[in-house]
Amino acid sequence: MKIGKLSTKTISAVLLIILLPLTTVFAQLPDLIPSGEFFRGNMYNGHRISPDGKYISYFGPSEEGGYYLWLQTPGTNEKLRISDFPRGMFGYQWAFDNKHLIYLQDADGDENFRFFAYNVKSKEVKELTPYLGVKGQNLLMEPNCPDEILVGLNFRDKKVFDIHRINLRTGEIAIDTENPGDVRWWLADRDLKIRAAVALDPVNGNTILRVRDTIEAPWRELIVWPFGETGLLEGYGSALAVAFSADGESIFVQAAFEHNMTQLSKIDLSTGNILETIASDPEKSLWNELDETLYDKLQVLFDHKTMQVQAVGFEHMLPEWKVIDPEFEPDFNLLRDKHTGIFKIASRDLSGKHWLVEYLDDDKPGAVYYYDRSKKELSQLFKTNTHMENHKFAPMKPIMIKARDGLDIPCYITLPVGIEPKNLPLVMNIHGGPWDRDKWGYSMATQWLANRGYAVLQVNFRGSTGFGKDFLNAGTGEWGVGSMQHDITDAVKWAIDQGIADPEKIGIFGGSYGGYAVLAGLAFTPDLYKCGVDLFGPSNVQTSINTMPDWWGPIKTRWLLRIGGNLNILENNDFIRKISPFYHVDRIKAKLMIVHGENDPRVAISESNQITEKVRKNGGEVTYIVFPDEGHGLNKYANYVDFLSRLENFLAKNLGGRCIPYSPQPGSSAEIR
Numbered sequence: 001m002k003i004g005k006l007s008t009k010t011i012s013a014v015l016l017i018i019l020l021p022l023t024t025v026f027a028q029l030p031d032l033i034p035s036g037e038f039f040r041g042n043m044y045n046g047h048r049i050s051p052d053g054k055y056i057s058y059f060g061p062s063e064e065g066g067y068y069l070w071l072q073t074p075g076t077n078e079k080l081r082i083s084d085f086p087r088g089m090f091g092y093q094w095a096f097d098n099k100h101l102i103y104l105q106d107a108d109g110d111e112n113f114r115f116f117a118y119n120v121k122s123k124e125v126k127e128l129t130p131y132l133g134v135k136g137q138n139l140l141m142e143p144n145c146p147d148e149i150l151v152g153l154n155f156r157d158k159k160v161f162d163i164h165r166i167n168l169r170t171g172e173i174a175i176d177t178e179n180p181g182d183v184r185w186w187l188a189d190r191d192l193k194i195r196a197a198v199a200l201d202p203v204n205g206n207t208i209l210r211v212r213d214t215i216e217a218p219w220r221e222l223i224v225w226p227f228g229e230t231g232l233l234e235g236y237g238s239a240l241a242v243a244f245s246a247d248g249e250s251i252f253v254q255a256a257f258e259h260n261m262t263q264l265s266k267i268d269l270s271t272g273n274i275l276e277t278i279a280s281d282p283e284k285s286l287w288n289e290l291d292e293t294l295y296d297k298l299q300v301l302f303d304h305k306t307m308q309v310q311a312v313g314f315e316h317m318l319p320e321w322k323v324i325d326p327e328f329e330p331d332f333n334l335l336r337d338k339h340t341g342i343f344k345i346a347s348r349d350l351s352g353k354h355w356l357v358e359y360l361d362d363d364k365p366g367a368v369y370y371y372d373r374s375k376k377e378l379s380q381l382f383k384t385n386t387h388m389e390n391h392k393f394a395p396m397k398p399i400m401i402k403a404r405d406g407l408d409i410p411c412y413i414t415l416p417v418g419i420e421p422k423n424l425p426l427v428m429n430i431h432g433g434p435w436d437r438d439k440w441g442y443s444m445a446t447q448w449l450a451n452r453g454y455a456v457l458q459v460n461f462r463g464s465t466g467f468g469k470d471f472l473n474a475g476t477g478e479w480g481v482g483s484m485q486h487d488i489t490d491a492v493k494w495a496i497d498q499g500i501a502d503p504e505k506i507g508i509f510g511g512s513y514g515g516y517a518v519l520a521g522l523a524f525t526p527d528l529y530k531c532g533v534d535l536f537g538p539s540n541v542q543t544s545i546n547t548m549p550d551w552w553g554p555i556k557t558r559w560l561l562r563i564g565g566n567l568n569i570l571e572n573n574d575f576i577r578k579i580s581p582f583y584h585v586d587r588i589k590a591k592l593m594i595v596h597g598e599n600d601p602r603v604a605i606s607e608s609n610q611i612t613e614k615v616r617k618n619g620g621e622v623t624y625i626v627f628p629d630e631g632h633g634l635n636k637y638a639n640y641v642d643f644l645s646r647l648e649n650f651l652a653k654n655l656g657g658r659c660i661p662y663s664p665q666p667g668s669s670a671e672i673r
Contacts, residue, residue, distance in 0.1 A: 026453050026658055028418040030392040034660060035644035037388060038448045039637060044382075046091075047356045047368050049074075051143065052098045053349035055120065056356065056370070056381065069101070071120060072381070074354065074370055082118060093139060096146040096350075100168055102128075104136060109599045109631020111135060111549070115151055117168060128166050128173065131155060135551050138163070138186055138238075143304060143350060145192040150176060152186060159553030161186075163194055183210070184554045185237025187251075189244040190307075196244070196251060198237025200554045205561045207234050209241060209253065211269055222272045223253075227561055228476070231256025231285065231469040233435045235555040239288055242298055246307040250275055254286055254298055260468040261285045264300060264312055279312035279322055285466050287313030287320075289344065301328075304350050311345075315466060317398035317410055318342065318440050319360075331373060338378050339369070342441075356381075360441045362396035362414075364388075392417045394450040396440055401459075401494045407474065409487045410467055412438055414446050414456040415500070424455040425655040426501035428492060428521075432512030434484065435472065435562070437464040452648055453657040454507075455500055461487035463562075477565040479541070480520045480579030488517060489525050504530065505655045511535035512603060512632065515594075519581035519611065522588045531591040531654035533647060536603045536632055539611035540582040542570055547604040585615045591654050593623040595643060597630030612673075623650060626671045638667035646670070 046059040046069075056072045069092070072079040082101075090113055092103035099121055104113040113136045115128040129136050129151065138152030138161060147168050152161035160179040163186050166172070177186065177194040187196035193215050199208040205227035212219045232239050232255065242252040242264070249269055256262050263280035267273070279286070279300075287299040299313030299321075310325040311332065319342050323329050335343055341361040346368065348355045355371040357378070367383045383389070394417050400408045415421040427449050431438050438458040449456045460467065461484045463475020478484040488508075495501035506529050508521045515537015522532045538544035541563065548556060560567050569575055577583045592615065596608040605626070612624045625646065627639050634640045642665035652659035 026419070029453055029658065030417055030451065032658055032660055033388070033391055033448075033451050035448065035648070036637075036641045038444050039640050039644070044365075044368075047346040047358060048092070048094055049347045049349050049354055049356050050094045050098050051096050051350045053351060053354040054098070055094075057092075057094070057101065058368070069103075069118075082123075091139075093141065095149060095168055096141055096143045097168060098146075102139060102141075102149060104139075106631070107599075108629040109597050109601075109633070109635065111601045111631060113137065115139070115166070126171055128171065129153060129164075135161075137161060140186070140188045140192065140194075142188060142190055142192040144190055148192060150186075150188055150192060150194065154551050157181075158550035161551070177215075182208075182554050183237075184235040185241065187237070187241045187244070189248045190246060191248075195248070196241050198235075198241050200235055200557060202554070202557050203567075205234060205557045207240070209251075211251070213269070222251075222267070222269065225255065227558075228473045229256065229469065231260070231262040231472070233465055233472075234558040239298060242300065243302065243307065246305070252278070252300075252307075252309075256285075256469045260470050262469075264298075264309070278309050279314075279324060281314050281322070284314040284316045284320075285468060287315040288466070299344060301345060301348070303352065313344070315439075319344070330376075331371075334376060334378065335371065339367070341366070362441055363393045365442050391451075393442070393447050396443070396446065398440060401491050403462075403483070403487050403490050405483065407462060407471075407483075407487075409462070409491065410460040410464075411491055412440060412458045413495075413500075414443075414450050414458075416450045416453050416455065419453070421455065421500050423502045424500060425453065425505035425651075425657050426492070426495055426507070427454045427456050427651065427655070428488060428506070428508040428510075429456050429458050430488060430508065430510030430514035430517045431458065431460070431464070432510065432514045433465075434461075434463055434475070434479075434513035434517075435465050436513075437466045448644065448648075449509075449651075449657075452651065452659060454651070454655070455495065457491055457495055459488050459491045461485075476562055479516075479563055480581070481524055482579075485517060485520050485524065488521065489528065492528060507531045507533070507651060507655050509533040509535075510537065512537060515603075516581070520579075522590045522592065523581040523584040524587070526587045526589045529590045531593070531651065533593045533595070533650070534608070535595045536597060536600050536605075536608065538603050539607045540576075540580045542576045542580070543582075543610070544603060544607055545570060547606065549601045582611050582614065585611065585618050585620065588615060588618075588620055591621055591623075591650075593625070593647070593650050595625045595634075596627070597632060597634065598626055598628040599631045602632040624673045626673050627669050628671065629669045636667075636669075638665045639669060641665045642668035642670050 044060045048057045069082040070079050090104040101118040106113050115136050117126045134155050140150040162179050163177040165176040182199040183197040185198045189195045197210045207225040209223040210219050211222045251267050253267050262285040264278045265274045266276040268275050301310040310328050311323045339359050341359045343359045346356040346358045353373045357369045359367050368381045371378050394414045396412050396414045401411050446456045475484050496503045508518045510518050515534035518532040518534040594608045596605045612622045615622050645662045648659040649662045
């Protein structure tokens with residue numbers, strides 16, 4: 001049918017008819033919340049109680065701005081602002097001397113973390129590891145040795161971490177245990193002696209639990225798991241080797257021993273046999289939370305004196321507690337009854353009488369409570385984001401989506417408040433790792449997107465951790481054009497089939513591996529997405545592996561085996577080209593935004609440089625933003641808020657959601673390249 005020329009008036013009328021329904025729908029959404037408000041609310045974290053129970057510490061903002069560590073005395077509203085940390089701290093702990101806070105900081109995102117000690121009595125800061133270009137990790141402390149700590153440093157060899165002993169009174173530091181070359185993580189006994197190590201075999205990727213009876217005795221292999229059999233990500237020894245028993249003759253281990261899910265077991269140090277299966281569930285794995293130092297922390301409560309297990313957390317789609325010691329059943333019943341939402345035990349003092357309990361909700365920021373176990377009293381310390389109380393947030397709904405091969409994929413969907421969930425613009429929010437996972441709970445990024453009018457779908461594609469050994473291993477060899485990416489594609493099609501998503505308004509957003517999934521989605525399913533936002537994602541698998549940081553030495557084997565199923569994938573040029581978006585930019589149709597920190601040690605900025613250049617040479621459009629003072633993530637307030645402002649305008653332009661017009665954020669280092 002031939003259509004005649006339309007007048008300007010007619011075109012305007014048609015556009016009004018098209019746009020009116022969307023405008024009317026969005027008018028029912030809650031008020032737009034400025035991006036800075038979301039970020040400020042995300043600043044509260046790191047709740048700790050001192051070993052003697054006299055102080056509470058936490059990270060949080062002040063009224064005039066800035067990011068601080070605070071000290072507060074239980075039972076009072078008096079609090080002390082310790083110091084300003086422009087990039088924040090990457091984890092901290094109370095030393096058992098009750099005087100020092102031990103914390104980590106790097107320089108502009110380079111992840112060469114240095115250890116510092118803040119003395120709460122003298123208010124002095126001492127740099128414990130003043131070595132530029134040296135990375136610190138693996139902080140170990142014990143109540144029996146309150147004046148000493150152990151830390152891992154790659155001072156001698158950038159590829160591995162030797163354990164060093166530091167005296168907190170004098171600052172003296174000396175090497176304690178040398179790494180033979182394959183140890184990823186160390187564990188000390190109750191006397192702060194290194195007697196366990198988690199190693200990775202560089203030839204076959206096996207995980208090895210190595211122990212010694214005394215520090216003079218030779219090391220021996222206690223348990224060897226074939227690649228993929230621990231139920232955990234290889235190299236995460238912080239999660240596998242949990243703690244020594246009080247007598248030092250056994251060790252608590254988290255692994256998939258008897259079935260698909262991980263369990264907590266007590267292992268005989270002389271034989272490697274399981275003495276006791278302390279906690280297990282055939283349908284749930286143990287609950288691990290990623291702490292500020294980027295390592296998993298198991299949700300388990302021990303009696304510090306006897307090392308008897310009191311309670312253990314499990315998680316599948318939602319976390320839950322299982323009480324092991326019946327004496328604690330009344331406490332957990334009280335905590336469940338007094339507040340809605342799921343709770344985690346953020347910290348306890350050595351006596352076990354004083355707890356910090358953090359309640360987690362999906363549709364509002366959390367709250368932290370002080371629990372006096374001796375009095376059975378629970379009192380609120382603070383809400384993690386009081387200035388957001390009057391805003392409406394969206395529930396996060398757990399769902400299972402069937403993949404094309406029949407596998408159930410655990411997902412979470414968040415739908416904007418106040419409007420019918422029909423034919424909405426959809427943003428796929430893809431997690432990194434790729435062996436991380438999305439969790440239920442309040443998410444700043446997810447709520448920010450929902451507030452702008454987007455349906456948000458988070459996919460725990462196969463290869464994600466926390467859903468069993470089989471699910472984790474199902475991701476091996478499935479990057480890019482395989483099932484890991486298919487799971488994301490199938491989730492998009494589910495949202496379209498359900499009528500939730502407008503098929504013409506699908507965007508994809510993610511960081512690290514999530515950024516890779518963005519590039520893969522645009523290159524390998526070019527008709528599916530209208531736009532994509534890649535944060536520091538690999539674009540070429542070969543160049544990404546070749547530029548991995550030196551301190552990933554022991555786990556490089558794991559990367560090769562997980563990506564391609566063998567150690568020779570870099571020699572298979574056809575395979576590399578098949579799964580690397582860099583070689584398929586000619587297929588990209590969608591608008592693309594790429595964001596990278598100049599100092600990123602995990603995914604080199606060259607990954608973003610090269611694909612930006614190639615897309616542009618091919619005639620494509622890329623908005624490329626570089627932050628010269630950031631690394632693998634945006635940690636400075638001004639940078640993150642500036643990025644969010646640019647992002648919401650980019651999404652609004654391409655998907656039609658709401659936005660606050662962009663204005664430069666003072667103090668941001670963002671460069672458009």
